[in-house]
Amino acid sequence: MYAETQNDITRLVVRSAQLLLAYGAESDLVEEISQRLGKALGLASVELSISSNSLVLTSLVHGRCITTTRRIREHGINMMVVCEVQRICLLAEKGIYNDKQVKRRLERIEPKSYPAKYVIGMIGLSCASFCHLFGGDIASCIITFIASAIGMSVRLSLVKKHFNLLIIFSITAFITTLIAQMGYIVDVTSTPKTAMAASVLMLVPGFPLINAISDMVKGHMNVGISRWGHATLLTLATVIGITLAMALGGSLFL
C-alpha cells in the first residue's frame, strides 16, 4: 500500500467517526465502526482517542503511522446519518464497496429531518398521552397538546436560527409552561398540575443521558462524564425556564 492510499483511507475513516460523533452515536459504536471500516479498507490497525469535542485517530499499516485530529461540532441527534455510516461500514466489510465507493457514499450523506408540521403534531400528541398516562383528565390533555405543540414549534424555529442549545431549552420551557398554566386560570380541568408536568417532558435530554451512562459503563469515562454534564446543564436550563414562567404566571403556590 502506498503512502497516498493510506492518507486517503485514514481520511475516510476519520470522516465517518466525526460524522458519527457529531450526530449522536455512543463512543463504543464509534470506536467499533471506525476500526472495522479501517480493517476492511486495508489498514492494519486503527486506534482512537475520543474526548468531548475532538477526536484523535492513528492508523497503522506496514510500520507507518498517520495521526490526525478532528474537531467535533454537535449537530443535534440524527439517527439517519448514524444508520447510513453503519451500513457503509458493513458493505465495505463484506467487500462490496472499495475505498472509492465508500468515499462517494460518505460525501453523499446529508442530514435529513422530518417536516416540522409532522414533528410538532406528534410531539403534541406525545405529551398529551403522557398527561393521560399520569392520570390527567381530557381537558388537561388538550391543554398539554396545545402547550407542547406551540413549544415545539418555538424550539424548531430557534434551532433553525442556530441559537445556543441551552438558550433554546430555556425559552421553550418558559413558553410551554406559560401556556400550560391555562388550567389554573381558566377553570376547565381538575388536574392542572399534570398538564404542566407533562407538557415540558418533550425537553427530556434522552440521548445525552443514555449515551452518558452507556459510555461510562463501557469504559469511556471522560466522554461519559462530559455528556452527563451536558445533560445536567440542559435540565438546569429547562428548570430556569419553568420557574420563570411559574413566577410570572403566579401558579407557584397554588
Added chain:
Amino acid sequence: MNLILELLHDAFFSAIPALGFAMVFNVPKRFLPYSGLAGAIGHSFRTLLMHFDMPIEWATFTAAALVGLITIRFAKKHLAPPLMYSVAAIIPMVPGTYAYNTLISIVQLSVQDQISSDLTSLVIFNGLKTVFILGALAVGLAMPSLVYYRTRPII
C-alpha cells in the same frame, strides 16, 4: 380481563410518545414502527410488573432490560445501531411527575424564610424516586450488551 384491557390501553398510549420522540431523533421512516413497538412493550411490561406489587424502580429496571433485549433483536434484523430504537422506546418510562414535584418543592423551599419539614420530605422522596428510576432506566438498557455481548460486536 381487566388487566389485559389496562395493558393494551397502556401500550397504545406509550407507543405514541415513543413514535413522537423517534421522529425528533430522525429515526429513518421504515424503522419508526419498531421504536413504537418497543416503547409499547416496555411500558406495558412495567405496568404488569407493578400490578404484581413490584417496586417501581425494579420494575423499571427489568422493563428497560427487556427493551434492550428486544432492540438488539431489531438491530440484528435491520443492521442498524440498537440505541436508535431503544432511546425513543424508554422515553415513556421517564419519571416526569416525580421530577416535576421535586423541582416545585425545591423552588418553594428556596423562597420561604424557614425550612419546612413537609417540603423537605417532599423534596427527598420525589428526588430519590427520580434519581433511582432514571438510573434504573439507563443501566437496565445497557444490561444486555454488558452481559451477552462482552467481546463480540452486536451486528
